Amino acid sequence: MLVMGVVNVTPDSFSDGGLWDDAESAIAHALQLVDEGADIVDVGGESTRPGATRPLVTDELGRVIPVIEALAAAGVTVSVDTMRAEVAERAIAAGARIVNDVSGGLADERMLPVVAASEATYVAMHWRAHSHNMADFAVYDAEDGGVVSIVHAELQARVESIEAAGVDRSRLVLDPGLGFAKKPDHDWSLLRGLDVLAGLGLPLLVGASRKSFVGRLLGDRGALRPPTERDDATLAITTWLALQPAPVWGVRVHDVRGTRDALAVVDRLTRPPLVE
Numbered sequence: 111m112l113v114m115g116v117v118n119v120t121p122d123s124f125s126d127g128g129l130w131d132d133a134e135s136a137i138a139h140a141l142q143l144v145d146e147g148a149d150i151v152d153v154g155g156e157s158t159r160p161g162a163t164r165p166l167v168t169d170e171l172g173r174v175i176p177v178i179e180a181l182a183a184a185g186v187t188v189s190v191d192t193m194r195a196e197v198a199e200r201a202i203a204a205g206a207r208i209v210n211d212v213s214g215g216l217a218d219e220r221m222l223p224v225v226a227a228s229e230a231t232y233v234a235m236h237w238r239a240h241s242h243n244m245a246d247f248a249v250y251d252a253e254d255g256g257v258v259s260i261v262h263a264e265l266q267a268r269v270e271s272i273e274a275a276g277v278d279r280s281r282l283v284l285d286p287g288l289g290f291a292k293k294p295d296h297d298w299s300l301l302r303g304l305d306v307l308a309g310l311g312l313p314l315l316v317g318a319s320r321k322s323f324v325g326r327l328l329g330d331r332g333a334l335r336p337p338t339e340r341d342d343a344t345l346a347i348t349t350w351l352a353l354q355p356a357p358v359w360g361v362r363v364h365d366v367r368g369t370r371d372a373l374a375v376v377d378r379l380t381r382p383p384l385v386e
């Protein structure tokens with residue numbers, strides 16, 4: 111299971127906005143995550159939390175490109191977290207080897223041609239435009255099999271479009287998009303239904319870290335547990351994922367050190383004994 115560390119170079123991300131919205135501190139934080147055991151660093155310049163105002167492309171580029179250049183030059187495997195083709199293109203040129211597109215190619219019609227023209231790995235996440243329209247959620251409950259079967263079908267459709275655009279499936283990773291156009295119950299159902307999504311035959315990336323469905327579980331009297339106090343519960347999810355018969359390709363996390371600790375424990379307890 112790969113560990114993808116999150117570096118949001120944004121002033122307004124939901125869990126760590128503004129902590130390192132300048133290149134120098136973002137680079138330092140990313141290198142620290144690598145020291146703590148991150149296999150990949152995911153650099154994002156646009157907050158995806160509900161209601162966030164979109165930065166200009168120039169602002170998003172200004173945030174992520176200097177960070178990606180420095181990290182790639184330092185030998186770090188970098189993914190760029192962007193919905194914009196221009197940002198993906200410039201990030202690949204700067205050394206990013208993965209394009210992490212929360213829209214799965216739906217937000218920018220130029221994205222798939224850009225990815226097709228590259229050798230980058232493409233993470234396509236399940237997403238719905240205008241995903242915070244409450245009406246979107248009802249459909250998950252209306253149909254039998256619920257959210258898992260609908261996300262499976264919608265991801266399958268994305269895979270077909272992505273392949274048709276010339277991106278070989280060997281470069282594809284899928285992601286259920288926890289917290290995007292879903293209610294908390296849907297997120298928990300998707301975690302429990304990852305084996306169904308694995309039936310798509312592609313690696314899965316899971317981004318549960320600090321998400322609001324975790325905050326709601328831990329909160330009391332209706333209040334959400336604050337994002338920075340959700341890491342322990344996130345580790346429990348990561349541990350549970352690592353114990354599944356077919357563990358996912360990777361987890362996208364803020365707490366890399368804790369994740370590595372949890373995976374070390376799982377490995378020690380599940381590793382076949384050298385001698386009986």
Ligand SMILES: Nc1nc2ncc(COP(=O)(O)O)nc2c(=O)[nH]1
Pocket residue numbers: 116118123124125154158159191210211212233235285287288315316317318319320362
């Ligand atoms: N592939 C993928 N990318 C993502 N990017 C941002 C966020 C929002 O969380 P953040 O604000 O902590 O980055 N979540 C995901 C996710 O779940 N999967």
